[in-house]
Amino acid sequence: MAAAAIGRRExxxxxxxxxxxxxxxxxxxxxxxxxxxxxxxxxxAGVAGGTIFTYAKTxxxxxxxxxxxxxxxxxxxxxxxxRGSGALVDQVIVYFETMVSYHQRDLPLAHALMRQLGYVGxxxxxxxxxxxxxxxxxRLAQLVEAAKARGEVAAASPxxxxxxxxxAIYYFHLGGLLSGYLDRPQFDRNLRTDLGLLLRGLG
Amino acid sequence: MAAAAIGRRExxxxxxxxxxxxxxxxxxxxxxxxxxxxxxxxxxAGVAGGTIFTYAKTxxxxxxxxxxxxxxxxxxxxxxxxRGSGALVDQVIVYFETMVSYHQRDLPLAHALMRQLGYVGxxxxxxxxxxxxxxxxxRLAQLVEAAKARGEVAAASPxxxxxxxxxAIYYFHLGGLLSGYLDRPQFDRNLRTDLGLLLRGLG
DNA sequence: CTTCAAACATGACTGCGCTCAAAATTCTGG
DNA sequence: CCAGAATTTTGAGCGCAGTCATGTTTGAAG
Numbered sequence: 001m002a003a004a005a006i007g008r009r010e011x012x013x014x015x016x017x018x019x020x021x022x023x024x025x026x027x028x029x030x031x032x033x034x035x036x037x038x039x040x041x042x043x044x045a046g047v048a049g050g051t052i053f054t055y056a057k058t059x060x061x062x063x064x065x066x067x068x069x070x071x072x073x074x075x076x077x078x079x080x081x082x083r084g085s086g087a088l089v090d091q092v093i094v095y096f097e098t099m100v101s102y103h104q105r106d107l108p109l110a111h112a113l114m115r116q117l118g119y120v121g122x123x124x125x126x127x128x129x130x131x132x133x134x135x136x137x138x139r140l141a142q143l144v145e146a147a148k149a150r151g152e153v154a155a156a157s158p159x160x161x162x163x164x165x166x167x168a169i170y171y172f173h174l175g176g177l178l179s180g181y182l183d184r185p186q187f188d189r190n191l192r193t194d195l196g197l198l199l200r201g202l203g
Numbered sequence: 204m205a206a207a208a209i210g211r212r213e214x215x216x217x218x219x220x221x222x223x224x225x226x227x228x229x230x231x232x233x234x235x236x237x238x239x240x241x242x243x244x245x246x247x248a249g250v251a252g253g254t255i256f257t258y259a260k261t262x263x264x265x266x267x268x269x270x271x272x273x274x275x276x277x278x279x280x281x282x283x284x285x286r287g288s289g290a291l292v293d294q295v296i297v298y299f300e301t302m303v304s305y306h307q308r309d310l311p312l313a314h315a316l317m318r319q320l321g322y323v324g325x326x327x328x329x330x331x332x333x334x335x336x337x338x339x340x341x342r343l344a345q346l347v348e349a350a351k352a353r354g355e356v357a358a359a360s361p362x363x364x365x366x367x368x369x370x371a372i373y374y375f376h377l378g379g380l381l382s383g384y385l386d387r388p389q390f391d392r393n394l395r396t397d398l399g400l401l402l403r404g405l406g
Numbered sequence: 407c408t409t410c411a412a413a414c415a416t417g418a419c420t421g422c423g424c425t426c427a428a429a430a431t432t433c434t435g436g
Numbered sequence: 437c438c439a440g441a442a443t444t445t446t447g448a449g450c451g452c453a454g455t456c457a458t459g460t461t462t463g464a465a466g
Binding site for chain 1: 314318321323329333361364367368370374375376382383384393396397400401404
């Protein structure tokens with residue numbers, strides 16, 4: 001049989017997985033992460049309590065499942081919005097601002113998600129994070145590549161490390177914002193300063 | 204009364220706090236974080252179960268208390284070790300390597316700690332994280348400052364943003380190492396590449 | 407169609423983090 | 437030294453994340 005052929009078993013698993021993710025997303029958004037019990041998710045998804053944990057090893061891991069698709073999309077939208085801008089700094093800032101405004105819709109949830117990103121339990125979820133990271137860094141690298149073509153970035157600058165470093169700076173400040181060490185204006189200022197520094201270099 | 208005068212009440216609280224932290228450290232190190240119950244910590248510290256949670260809002264927050272002092276010290280030792288080396292890149296790498304080898308002693312615990320750093324519950328713990336961050340960035344800034352005096356770094360480079368960015372890059376890769384996305388050689392390579400990139404600049 | 411094995415779902419159950427009303431301890435003013 | 441206010445400790449109890457033995461469904465082989 002071709003790999004595309006799927007039996008009733010896999011079909012059911014996919015449907016159930018979809019219902020669980022949808023239920024979790026709705027409840028997390030509506031009640032908050034902590035206030036949502038795994039039993040509520042199970043009820044809303046029409047499955048037994050224990051079934052949740054065959055799709056995500058922990059309740060925390062559900063966050064990865066819930067956000068993966070949306071975040072993949074946000075990266076795309078951020079890239080699309082960033083291409084238009086002028087200098088690379090501005091492009092990169094537009095890219096990250098797109099992500100931040102997505103997180104702004106629900107800061108506590110974003111906080112919980114960020115916490116979880118560095119602590120994934122299941123292998124499936126780990127693969128999802130890898131995929132997401134690849135996408136996010138890939139789009140960044142494209143911005144850098146275009147800037148290189150424009151002569152705005154040195155030809156010698158390696159793409160992936162550049163993208164990684166830009167993201168590392170964003171991620172660090174995002175943590176500060178979500179943890180309450182920074183308010184939004186501070187975040188914006190720090191981000192611009194530090195990204196600019198990376199682009200210009202310390203040397 | 205002078206602020207230095209402390210009554211029996213505060214004296215007792217300090218002692219109890221010390222016992223709790225010591226007990227938690229011993230148990231975390233010996234049994235691991237997850238395998239240690241809050242009751243065990245309480246027993247070892249000679250207090251009732253509920254008392255733990257007047258000193259740390261959550262079990263997770265205990266990690267901050269346990270590691271604060273040691274990490275402050277590691278930053279000092281890293282700085283002392285780094286001053287000797289030659290170029291700024293190498294100094295910074297020595298600084299971070301000192302921290303990494305400290306974490307290597309107990310990777311799962313370091314992982315738990317890192318997770319917790321971005322999710323502090325109590326205000327006291329938050330202040331401790333602030334203090335630690337200030338120390339870590341401050342020592343880094345000193346290295347940059349000295350390099351600036353040597354003419355190795357542009358006079359225009361602002362110290363704090365530079366230190367922040369260097370740390371952000373380290374922190375990002377540390378997360379990759381602790382989460383198992385990177386092995387040690389990859390970590391070392393990435394760190395050197397990206398720190399060098401920041402120092403040279405993309406432009 | 408029947409039989410058997412493998413994969414999956416179930417939900418009662420367990421253990422632990424954390425709460426909170428009550429008890430114990432310390433402080434203060436007279 | 438005493439009464440009573442203020443703060444801290446206590447530990448039984450609660451709710452929930454996560455487990456696992458049992459039951460159910462699916463797929464394959466004859």
